Structures are given as C-alpha cells and as structure tokens.
Amino acid sequence: MPEYRAELRVHLRTGVLDPAGEAVQASLRHLGFAAARVEVGKLLTVDLTAGSPEEAEAAVHRMAKELLVNPVLEDYVLEVHAR
Amino acid sequence: MPEYRAELRVHLRTGVLDPAGEAVQASLRHLGFAAARVEVGKLLTVDLTAGSPEEAEAAVHRMAKELLVNPVLEDYVLEVHAR
Numbered sequence: 001m002p003e004y005r006a007e008l009r010v011h012l013r014t015g016v017l018d019p020a021g022e023a024v025q026a027s028l029r030h031l032g033f034a035a036a037r038v039e040v041g042k043l044l045t046v047d048l049t050a051g052s053p054e055e056a057e058a059a060v061h062r063m064a065k066e067l068l069v070n071p072v073l074e075d076y077v078l079e080v081h082a083r
Numbered sequence: 084m085p086e087y088r089a090e091l092r093v094h095l096r097t098g099v100l101d102p103a104g105e106a107v108q109a110s111l112r113h114l115g116f117a118a119a120r121v122e123v124g125k126l127l128t129v130d131l132t133a134g135s136p137e138e139a140e141a142a143v144h145r146m147a148k149e150l151l152v153n154p155v156l157e158d159y160v161l162e163v164h165a166r
Contacts, residue, residue, distance in 0.1 A: 003119070009092075009126050024127070024151070033146050036086070036130040043092050043124035044107070048117065063116050068107070 004056035010042040087139035093125040
C-alpha cells in the first residue's frame, strides 16, 4: 500500500491561555527581541500506509478526533503527502 | 512597520529519541490505528513587525538560534507571511 506522511499543525483556539507562549515571548524580550505574540503549538507527524491520499487523510482526521487533538482547546490543519 | 507572522516547524533531528512520539504511536495502536511512526514536534508562531519580509525572516532565524531551537537535538523550517 502507498505510504503517506501526515503533518498536523495543532494551534490553541483563540482565547485559550498560552502560558508557554507568554514565557517564550518574555524570554525573547529579555534577549532584546520584540515579538508581538508567540504561540507554542504542536506539530505532529504521522507516517502511515493507506489505499489513497483521501483514505490517509480520513484516517488521520479520525486519529485527531479520537486522540491527537483536544477540540475544546485546540484546532488543527492537516496536510498529507505521498512519501 | 509591516506586520509578519512567522511559523517555525521544529522537528527532532534524525536519530534523536522521541519518547512522546512513541507514546502517541502506542496509544494510536491501542485504539486500532496503525501508524508506522509518530513524531511530536513544536510549532512556534511568532508575530512581529519588521521593515521587510527578509528582515522578519532574519530576525526569527536569530530568535531560533538564540532561544527557540536547540541545534543539537532539533532542526526547523521557517515560513514568514505578511499579515
């Protein structure tokens, strides 16, 4: 079966507090960098086999729903490429 | 000054152990999903102002070097967009 690599970019939803992002922003300021905002999100890379790109995408959406993403706090963008 | 959004996709270098990725892979397997590999990386979003896209990119490369990325363990891909 063809092999695919899925990249899930997981962002915090608007309005959700991001203490990690604020800590990084404060450290950057300390080093003399001015960043208006920093967000610390997750980048999940999943290698899988599937019958087609559509099947791979559907499988990773199910993984996101069942485990990888917390829909109350996070949303995500999914990209799937053949390997 | 123009506003930019930089997205840093931080991956673990090849050969670096990724216990978080292995844990996620095991949990996926437990749920009936077959993933050949899972990697848990970081997705850093930095909003900043700069004179040009090139200046914004150069600033975020410096931030990566000085704080955001550990070059022994990680590498990264940077994308900068005007906001």
